[in-house]
């Protein structure tokens with residue numbers, strides 16, 4: 699019996715080795731992805747109602763609030779990250795995330811559709827298994843109004859951005875480029 703102890707200890711520490719990464723991905727998608735179209739339509743409504751400068755609070759407060767609600771509902775760590783942040787405090791990727799964002803750009807350049815780009819992996823964080831998931835957020839029409847080329851942005855919006863985000867790097871995007879990603883960490 700003793701000979702089997704190490705194996706059972708290993709399985710206790712890594713219960714997910716036996717689990718299907720496909721099932722974890724499907725479950726994560728189902729729980730988390732509905733937040734994406736919600737954020738986009740909140741953005742579209744806000745821009746239509748209040749103009750671009752008036753819609754800033756939607757991206758600043760409402761989008762993070764919708765994500766926070768998902769965090770509370772699932773108990774998982776969910777964030778938005780980007781290689782070129784507007785709000786570096788909230789949106790700076792860790793090493794794993796930065797690598798996936800760079801990969802997404804390469805995969806898009808090789809012809810994969812930006813809105814299908816995602817990545818799932820089980821990694822070891824501080825010796826514990828964690829399921830990580832990322833989903834690319836491509837630039838659509840509404841995004842261009844606040845993340846497009848600086849010279850084309852509304853003057854009132856520019857003034858507000860300069861005031862609130864003096865280190866803003868999140869302009870200059872074109873349609874279909876990858877603005878960033880939704881990222882999920884699930885301890886297993």
Ligand code: HEC
Nearest residue numbers: 753754757758778780783784785789835840841844868878
């Ligand atoms: C009304 C202006 C506005 C529009 C429209 C807009 N954004 Fe943003 N975006 C912002 C602001 C402001 C922030 C910084 C939010 C904060 O302070 O956390 C931001 C932050 C982000 C971030 C978080 C990472 C970072 O750079 O700080 C992502 C990802 C993002 N936007 C993607 C998008 C996408 C995708 C769209 C289109 C669906 C979009 N945004 C449309 C203004 C906008």
